[in-house]
Amino acid sequence: MKKIFLLSVMLLSSFTIAQKVGGDKDAHGCIGSAGYTYSQIKNDCLRIFEQKIKLNEVKPKGSSTSMTAVIFSKDMKKAEIFLPEQNKGSLILTKLGKGKAWKNGNYILVPYKKTGYQLKKDNVVIYQ
Numbered sequence: 552m553k554k555i556f557l558l559s560v561m562l563l564s565s566f567t568i569a570q571k572v573g574g575d576k577d578a579h580g581c582i583g584s585a586g587y588t589y590s591q592i593k594n595d596c597l598r599i600f601e602q603k604i605k606l607n608e609v610k611p612k613g614s615s616t617s618m619t620a621v622i623f624s625k626d627m628k629k630a631e632i633f634l635p636e637q638n639k640g641s642l643i644l645t646k647l648g649k650g651k652a653w654k655n656g657n658y659i660l661v662p663y664k665k666t667g668y669q670l671k672k673d674n675v676v677i678y679q
Contacts (some may be wrong), residue, residue: 591623591641592631599633606670606678619678621660621668629653630660632670 559564576582579589581596590597599605602620611617622631630644630653644653644660653660663679670678 588633589640590622590631591643592622592629597622604668606668608678609676619670621670632658632660 554654560647575584579596581587581589586598586600587596588599589595594662599620600618601620604623606619606621608616608618617635618636620633623629624631628646630646631641632644633641642655642658644655644658645656651662657673659671661669661671667679669676
């Protein structure tokens with residue numbers, strides 16, 4: 552009887568754990584445990600680490616560094632960034648006039664060297 556009870560408990564707990572894996576869909580249906588985040592510009596779930604434009608943290612506060620990704624709208628008028636401290640999703644920056652800079656509040660994204668970008672907050676480079 553003890554063996555049957557133990558087997559039942561093990562089976563039930565493994566079933567419960569299996570339900571939790573991937574069961575963390577957000578309001579858009581993106582599964583965070585699989586690395587997916589919702590993109591406002593793409594209107595779809597994506598993995599930040601798979602994006603073409605990735606920027607690394609310039610001065611990490613701890614022993615590890617973070618990264619962000621940049622996604623541009625097709626017309627290049629908007630740029631979407633995914634910051635670790637932005638718990639509510641991404642941040643949309645809007646192109647400033649005809650220049651090559653995108654801004655939202657204290658954040659500004661500017662070209663860096665020939666093929667990269669810098670993200671500044673309060674005029675301090677935080678990602679490049």
